[in-house]
Every structure is written in C-alpha cells, then in structure tokens.
Amino acid sequence: MSASKPSSGARRPASPAPGTRPSGVAPEDAPRYVRQLFDRIAPRYDRANHFLSLGVDVYWRWRTAAAVDQMLAATGAAQDAPALWDVCCGTGDLALALARRSSRRRRGWRVYGGDFTHRMLVLANEKSRAARAPGDVAGWVEADSLRLPAADASVAGVTTGFGFRNLADYRGALAEFARVLRPGGVLAILEFSQPAIPGLRAAYGWYFHRLLPRIGGWISGSGEPYRYLPSSVDRFPAPRELAAWMAAAGFAEVKFRRLSGGIATLHTGRRR
Ligand SMILES: C[S@@+](CC[C@H](N)C(=O)[O-])C[C@H]1O[C@@H](n2cnc3c(N)ncnc32)[C@H](O)[C@@H]1O
Incomplete structure (x- = not known):
C-alpha cells in the first residue's frame, strides 16, 4: 500500500482564530x-482606569x-455556595463588586478572580484585604x-470586565466558559465598544484615539x-457578532x- 503523498504546493498557514492582534506582533x-503590557502598567492601572473613564467604570461593573445576580436569582441556578x-480579573474590581453584592444580599457566592498577570493579582489581593467588607x-x-482550573459544569457564573478583548482566541474562550459553566449558569462579558450614536461616536473616537x-x-x-487600547477596541467584533458567537458556543x-x-x-x- 502506498502512502498518500503530501501535496506539492506550499501550504498556506490556516488563518488564526479571531482574537486580539496587537500590531507588529x-x-x-x-x-x-x-x-507584559499589563505587568508594566499594573501599579497605575486603577488610577488610569478611573481617571480616563471619569469613574463610570465603577457603575459599569456594578451593572x-x-x-448576573438577577439572572441567577431568576432560575435558582445559584444554589449551594455556587462558584x-x-x-x-486584573486588580479585582469586578470580582470585588460581585463579592460585595454576595455579602450584602447573603448570596453565599464563592467568587474566584483569575488572571495570568501575577502583579495584577498581587494588587487585587492587597485591595481585598484592605477593603472594610472584603x-x-x-x-x-x-x-x-x-x-x-475548574472542572466541567462546576461553575454558576463566569464574568469578565474589559478582559475578553485581550484574549488571543475569542471563540476558544467562549468554548472554555461553556465547558466550566453548569447548565443554567450565567456568562457576562463587559467590554468597550463603539458608541452607537453618530455624534458621540465621532467625539469619542477623537478622545479615544487622540487624547486618551x-x-x-x-x-x-x-x-x-x-x-x-483603542486599536484593540477598533478590531473587536461588533455586539451582534459577539452575540452570534455566544449562541454558537x-x-x-x-x-x-x-x-x-x-x-x-x-x-x-445562559449556558444551555
Ligand atoms: C483591561 S484588564 C481588565 C482588568 C479588570 N477585569 C477590570 O475590570 O478592570 C485585562 C486583564 O486581562 C488579563 N488577561 C489577558 N489575557 C489573559 C489570559 N489569556 N488569561 C488570563 N488573564 C488574561 C490581563 O492580565 C489584564 O489583567
């Protein structure tokens, strides 16, 4: 039996999955x-974040x-000290917003903050220790x-704030979130986007690309x-496209x- 021969033409590399593509990388x-980028800015990340968003980022994480709370409460998907x-998670602001909500409303959530930049996690840890109600x-x-590092179908909720856009494989990430979420579990992705109102879009474009x-x-x-930051937001899929990927995942x-x-x-x- 003869082995099949590889085709003689040079193979084009498969185009990479959609994900962040920093220019020149x-x-x-x-x-x-x-x-490396987040490691470098970690100590000043929070200050820059709150200043550049005029503090509105706090409200976005609260929303x-x-x-997430509303969706979990609607079906009782969150029972028995859900994870x-x-x-x-970066310096932990969204994880802490979830934890505060859990404390105040006695939800009993076990909130984990995950990140691959060590310095961000050190700051998150310091912040949660310093908080009066951690x-x-x-x-x-x-x-x-x-x-x-979570078992299949073991998690009640996955959230991410301004992190998803930075991932190298968006559909791979959605598949991973679907793997760890239990049926009925909730996914929430908070991300920058292009303003929908034309005037605001132009003004914000100037601010985002020139001033920021x-x-x-x-x-x-x-x-x-x-x-x-602005170039990654420009390349990020529009809300409808991301929604379609979520449904497909x-x-x-x-x-x-x-x-x-x-x-x-x-x-x-919600995980099917
Ligand atoms: C813009 S910060 C967002 C931090 C925080 N969630 C917030 O609301 O401000 C993006 C974070 O994503 C993290 N990140 C990017 N890619 C990651 C990956 N593949 N795995 C884990 N963390 C990642 C970075 O280290 C960084 O801390």
Whole structure:
C-alpha cells in the first residue's frame, strides 16, 4: 500500500482564530505581549482606569454584577455556595463588586478572580484585604482564561470586565466558559465598544484615539498600553457578532445592552 503523498504546493498557514492582534506582533506571541503590557502598567492601572473613564467604570461593573445576580436569582441556578469566576480579573474590581453584592444580599457566592498577570493579582489581593467588607472572594488564582482550573459544569457564573478583548482566541474562550459553566449558569462579558450614536461616536473616537493615549501615557508612565487600547477596541467584533458567537458556543438568552451610549456593552447569556 502506498502512502498518500503530501501535496506539492506550499501550504498556506490556516488563518488564526479571531482574537486580539496587537500590531507588529505574531498571533502566537499575542498572549505574552498582553501579559507584559499589563505587568508594566499594573501599579497605575486603577488610577488610569478611573481617571480616563471619569469613574463610570465603577457603575459599569456594578451593572454587570447586578445583571448576573438577577439572572441567577431568576432560575435558582445559584444554589449551594455556587462558584463564580471573574476571569481576566486584573486588580479585582469586578470580582470585588460581585463579592460585595454576595455579602450584602447573603448570596453565599464563592467568587474566584483569575488572571495570568501575577502583579495584577498581587494588587487585587492587597485591595481585598484592605477593603472594610472584603465579601466573599474565595481566592485570586493565576490562570489562563483559555484554560481555567475548574472542572466541567462546576461553575454558576463566569464574568469578565474589559478582559475578553485581550484574549488571543475569542471563540476558544467562549468554548472554555461553556465547558466550566453548569447548565443554567450565567456568562457576562463587559467590554468597550463603539458608541452607537453618530455624534458621540465621532467625539469619542477623537478622545479615544487622540487624547486618551497621551493622558494614559502620562498617568501610567507608558504610552503603549493606551495606543493598544483603542486599536484593540477598533478590531473587536461588533455586539451582534459577539452575540452570534455566544449562541454558537452553547449560550441561550443571549442579550447585549449598550451602556453610556455604547461606550461599553454588556453581553449576557445562559449556558444551555
Ligand atoms: C483591561 S484588564 C481588565 C482588568 C479588570 N477585569 C477590570 O475590570 O478592570 C485585562 C486583564 O486581562 C488579563 N488577561 C489577558 N489575557 C489573559 C489570559 N489569556 N488569561 C488570563 N488573564 C488574561 C490581563 O492580565 C489584564 O489583567
């Protein structure tokens, strides 16, 4: 029996899956680039974040925690001290918003914050220790969001705030979230988006592309992250496309709502 011969023509590499593509960086190097970038700005991340968003980011995370709570309460999917993972948690603000909500409303959630940048997690840990009501953060875990250290169907909720856009494989990430979520579990993705209102879109485009890289550079001491930010938002799929990927990955009740005129968008879905 003769072995089949490889085709003589040069093989074109398969086009990489949709994911973050920092300019001048090969797709396989994107995760390392992203980790180094966040490692560099970690100590000044919070200050830059709150300043550049004029504090509205706090409200966006609160909305995300409220939406998750509402969805879990609606079906009783959250029982027996359910685990919630806030992935790409950075310095922990969304995980802490979830933990505070759990404490105040006696939800008994065990909130895990996961991130692959060690310095971000150190800051998250310091912040949760310093908080007067640290709530129910069960642990800060150094983990890749594309390979979570959680068993299949073991988690009641997965959230991510401004982290999803930075992942190297968006559909792979959705498949991973679907793997760890139990049926009925909730996914919430909070991400920057392009404002839907034309006037706001133009003004925000100017702010985001011209002003923000300069101010972000002054505050954080490094301009590169704030050049990467607008370009990564430009390349990020539109809300309808991300919603379609969520449905294809096994999520039902997929919805997105634009926040603050569409500067940010919150996607939610329920694991089938
Ligand atoms: C813009 S910050 C968001 C931090 C936080 N969630 C917030 O609401 O401000 C993005 C975070 O995603 C993390 N990240 C990016 N890719 C990751 C990956 N593959 N696995 C784990 N964390 C990742 C980065 O280390 C960074 O801390």
